[in-house]
Amino acid sequence: MPTALVTGATGLSGNAIVRHLQGLPEWTRVLTLSRSRQVSPHPKITHVTVDLCEASDSIADSVKGQIQGIEYVFYCAYLADPDPDVTFNVNVQMLQTLISVLRRSGALPSLKRIILVTGLKQYGVQLGQPKQPMHEADPWLEGEPWPKNFYYEQQRTLINAAREDGDSWSWVVTYPQDIIGVARGNFMNIATALGLYASVSTSLGQGEIPFPGAKKTYLAFNSWTSARLHAEFCVWAALKPEAGNQGFNVTNGDTESWHNLWPRLVERYGGKIPPVMFPHGDTGSFGDFEAWHSVSQFQPAIVKHEEAIGLKGEFSTRHNEVHQQIDTVKWAQRPEVRAKWEELREEFGLESETWDKATWRFATFLLSREFSCVVSMSKARKFGWTGYVDTWDAFEETFDTLEREGILPPAQKLKRGTHRI
Known part of the structure; x- marks a missing residue:
C-alpha cells in the first residue's frame, strides 16, 4: 500500500x-x-x-x-x-x-x-x-x-x-x-485566460472572437499536456x-494547432470566427488594439543544433520576436472589459480574484510564439506508457471544471452583447 x-x-x-x-x-x-x-x-x-x-x-x-x-x-x-x-x-x-x-x-x-x-x-x-x-x-x-x-x-x-x-x-x-488543468488561486493556466477572454468577448461583442495571437502561431503545431x-x-x-x-x-499524445482548436473554442462560447482572422496579415493590430512585440536577448534554442542538422548560421542571426494582434495584457485592463467581467462575476457568483490572478502575460507568450512546439513521446512509449488524451477533450474537461468551481462563467448561460470589441 x-x-x-x-x-x-x-x-x-x-x-x-x-x-x-x-x-x-x-x-x-x-x-x-x-x-x-x-x-x-x-x-x-x-x-x-x-x-x-x-x-x-x-x-x-x-x-x-x-x-x-x-x-x-x-x-x-x-x-x-x-x-x-x-x-x-x-x-x-x-x-x-x-x-x-x-x-x-x-x-x-x-x-x-x-x-x-x-x-x-x-x-x-x-x-x-x-x-x-x-x-x-x-x-x-x-x-x-x-x-x-x-x-x-x-x-x-x-x-x-x-x-x-x-x-x-x-x-x-x-x-x-x-499544462491544461485546474488550480484555485493559481491561474498560470492557458485554459483560464482563454475562458475569460472568450466569455467577456461573447458578452461584450457582436459574437466574433478573433484569435489574439500571431498568424504564424495560429498555423503552427503544438503539443499540450x-x-x-x-x-x-x-x-x-x-x-x-x-x-x-x-x-x-x-504530452497528450496528439499534435494540435490553434487553427483547429480555436473554432471549437469560439463555438463553445457561442461566438463566431471572423471571416478574416488576420486583417493586417502577419503584423499590425486587430481593430483599435495595439500589437505587442518583445525581442529576446538570447539566441533561439535551435542554434544549439544548427551545425549538427546541416543548417549552420541559419538561425544564429535571428531575433526572437513575439507578436500579438490583440495585446491581452492591455485588453484585460480596458474599462469596458473589466466592467463586463465584474458584471459576469456578480451574475454567476464567481471567484473574486480570478481576473487578477489570470496570467495574461503567460497567455501572451503561448499565443504569440511564432514557431511550432512539438515533443516526442517515443521514450515513454518504449517504457510501456500507453496513456492518451485528446487535447480538445482536455480543454473541454478543464473548462467544465473551472465553471463548476466558480472560476469561469458557464458558457451555456452567457448572453451575447452588442458592443463590438
Missing part, C-alpha cells in the same frame, strides 16, 4: 496528482504541502502548511511524525520572480531544502522515489524556436551564450543526492508541455521499476 508526499499540492500539477491519488484505493496515505492554500479535505489526506523557503530544520519539526513511512515524493513546488537569478536560486534551494527535510526527519528508510515536475524550458522554448520534435536525449543549453536554467540544476541536485544516499532511492523527471494525464503518468512512473533515474516528455 504505497504512501505519498506532494509538494506544491495546490498548483496545476500538484492538485491533479492529489486528486488522482485520492481516487486510487491502493494509495492509503497522502501528505500534502503548500505555502498558503490548503487542499480540499479528504480522509486519506494530511495537509501541512509549509514554506520551503524556510530553514530545513524548522520544516522538519513541522512535518515530523507525518513524514515517516512516506515512499514516494511528487515534487511540484515552483516560485517565479521577475529577477531570473532569484527564480533560479529559490527553486534550486527549495528542492535542496526538501531533500534535507527528508533526511532530517527520518524519512529516508522508507523513501523509494522522487518525481520532479519541470517542463519544456528543458529544451529552451522560452528562448525561441527549438529543434523539432524535442527528445529527452537533446543536449542541455548551458554555458555561453545560454542563460541559467534551474531545471538543470534541480536535476543535478536529485542525481547527486541519490548518490550521496547510496542510491537507496531513485528519481524521475517529467517534461510536460503547456492534460494535468489529469500528467498525474496518471507520474503515478505510473513512480511505481514502474524501469523508469527510475530517467527523464520523460509527457
Whole structure:
C-alpha cells in the first residue's frame, strides 16, 4: 500500500496528482504541502502548511511524525520572480531544502522515489524556436551564450543526492508541455485566460472572437499536456521499476494547432470566427488594439543544433520576436472589459480574484510564439506508457471544471452583447 508526499499540492500539477491519488484505493496515505492554500479535505489526506523557503530544520519539526513511512515524493513546488537569478536560486534551494527535510526527519528508510515536475524550458522554448520534435536525449543549453536554467540544476541536485544516499532511492523527471488543468488561486493556466477572454468577448461583442495571437502561431503545431494525464503518468512512473533515474516528455499524445482548436473554442462560447482572422496579415493590430512585440536577448534554442542538422548560421542571426494582434495584457485592463467581467462575476457568483490572478502575460507568450512546439513521446512509449488524451477533450474537461468551481462563467448561460470589441 504505497504512501505519498506532494509538494506544491495546490498548483496545476500538484492538485491533479492529489486528486488522482485520492481516487486510487491502493494509495492509503497522502501528505500534502503548500505555502498558503490548503487542499480540499479528504480522509486519506494530511495537509501541512509549509514554506520551503524556510530553514530545513524548522520544516522538519513541522512535518515530523507525518513524514515517516512516506515512499514516494511528487515534487511540484515552483516560485517565479521577475529577477531570473532569484527564480533560479529559490527553486534550486527549495528542492535542496526538501531533500534535507527528508533526511532530517527520518524519512529516508522508507523513501523509494522522487518525481520532479519541470517542463519544456528543458529544451529552451522560452528562448525561441527549438529543434523539432524535442527528445529527452537533446543536449542541455548551458554555458555561453545560454542563460541559467534551474531545471538543470534541480536535476543535478536529485542525481547527486541519490548518490550521496547510496542510491537507496531513485528519481524521475517529467517534461510536460503547456499544462491544461485546474488550480484555485493559481491561474498560470492557458485554459483560464482563454475562458475569460472568450466569455467577456461573447458578452461584450457582436459574437466574433478573433484569435489574439500571431498568424504564424495560429498555423503552427503544438503539443499540450492534460494535468489529469500528467498525474496518471507520474503515478505510473513512480511505481514502474524501469523508469527510475530517467527523464520523460509527457504530452497528450496528439499534435494540435490553434487553427483547429480555436473554432471549437469560439463555438463553445457561442461566438463566431471572423471571416478574416488576420486583417493586417502577419503584423499590425486587430481593430483599435495595439500589437505587442518583445525581442529576446538570447539566441533561439535551435542554434544549439544548427551545425549538427546541416543548417549552420541559419538561425544564429535571428531575433526572437513575439507578436500579438490583440495585446491581452492591455485588453484585460480596458474599462469596458473589466466592467463586463465584474458584471459576469456578480451574475454567476464567481471567484473574486480570478481576473487578477489570470496570467495574461503567460497567455501572451503561448499565443504569440511564432514557431511550432512539438515533443516526442517515443521514450515513454518504449517504457510501456500507453496513456492518451485528446487535447480538445482536455480543454473541454478543464473548462467544465473551472465553471463548476466558480472560476469561469458557464458558457451555456452567457448572453451575447452588442458592443463590438
